[in-house]
Amino acid sequence: MATSEVQTVSASGDKMRLAVAGALVIAALVAFSMLSAQGSLVQWAGLLVGLAAAVAVFFTSETGRQLLAFGRDAVREVKKVVWPERKEAMQITAYVFGFVVVMAVFLWLTDKTLEWVFYDLILGWKK
Structure with a gap:
């Protein structure tokens, strides 16, 4: 028999924290404009x-805690990545540049060929 973990989240309290965080952002912007004479x-x-207070209130909400958990998970996953050595990175970069040059030449030749077919052969518009 499997047991499931039950989370109890105060939806109204969480919404209230998010509303307070939003109000603090607005208050910070209003304070910025009103304190211009100071x-x-x-x-x-x-x-x-004001923004620091809004961030602090936001991170006490369930949404803020989920965002922090996501950030921790993302950092953990990035640490698992096997990054290429310098030599391998340089080789891959050279392959990409080589492919770009080959594609540029191919597209240029295709463009000039189509230009010659349409304008010179079909329409007879000689330059």
């Missing part, structure tokens, strides 16, 4: 304090 240092301090 000088740029006070103006930017008001904005940064």
Whole structure:
């Protein structure tokens, strides 16, 4: 018999935290515009304090905790990646540049061939 983990999340409390975080962002922007007469240092301090408070409230919500968990998982996965050595990276880069040059020449030749077929042979428009 399998046991399942039950999570109890206060949906209304979580929505309230998100609303407060949004209100703090708006308050920070309003403070930034209203403190313009006080000088740029006070103006930017008001904005940064308000945004920091909004971020702090956001990360106490379930959505914020899920975002942090996602970030931790992403960092863990990036650490698992086997990055190529310098020699291998240089070879792959050279292959890509070589392919781009070959495709550029191919497309240029195709364009000139079609131009010759349509304008010179079919329409008779000599340059």
